Amino acid sequence: MDDLVRAAMARWPNVPDVFGWLSLTRNGQWRLHPTGNALALNDSGQYPEGESISNPQITGFISRNYMADDAGRWYFQNGPQKVYVRLDAAPLILRINDNTTGLQAHTGAVIDSVNAWWLDDEGHLYAQTNLGPGLIAGRDLPALLDTLHTPDGQPLADALDAVGTNAIVVAPALAPAQTHPATLHFCAASHIETLLGFVR
Incomplete structure (x- = not known):
């Protein structure tokens, strides 16, 4: 401030x-x-x-x-x-930075860690970050999915095809202070505010 x-x-x-x-x-x-x-x-x-x-x-x-x-x-x-x-969507809108090594919010602030991922039934991907809840900008979603993988190296896109609606563990990526995996959960779009703790 x-x-x-x-x-x-x-x-x-x-x-x-x-x-x-x-x-x-x-x-x-x-x-x-x-x-x-x-x-x-x-x-x-x-x-x-x-x-x-x-x-x-x-x-x-x-x-x-x-x-x-x-x-x-x-x-x-x-x-x-x-x-x-x-x-209209979430408190933060998250994008991959120019060199594809990290995430930053629409405010310009750098995301240091992601505590959880949420994929809703409309195909929107959200992250619970150290700065608060954010939506991955639509244009960056394909690149982000290409970057994320499970701890055993499986690309996230392949894991999504294999598991259905079970939670997936995602290896640390795109957040410099991240040292632990984060779980990807599935939810209804109508539940995202409650799950991530914000009010539209």
Whole structure:
């Protein structure tokens, strides 16, 4: 968290929280909702897209001051005010770094360890990381599946074909501090928030 944000929190400790102004897409884009309608479903039952935030200074400021409360709700600490974020998929969107040796979040933070993997019944892969729960970005999923393997060296893609819905042990990979295997679990997409402990 930025020092100026800490100072603002100390100076104005009782500023009300706000909801509906910011969202995070499943691609890791921050989006602004100038009318505060991020949580309002339209006639088609969809949430509004909002406006893309492309200024790197603004996205960097949001990313540095982005965190979760004790209830698993994620927010951006904007000075003294918490701006709660509508999550289209997960709190973190994870990508393989440029040299394919590690994972990083959409915030730019490096993932040091993965405690568990979750594959839902819609084909989305999630990771419980040292920074929190994240969705593997769709474009990076094939490369990640090519990288992961079981402790005995079997490629994860082959293990998935062989085991059905039983859990799979995955060898440490793509996380520099990872020294122990992590289990890959299978679940319904509707259960992912509960299993990973976050609120969309």
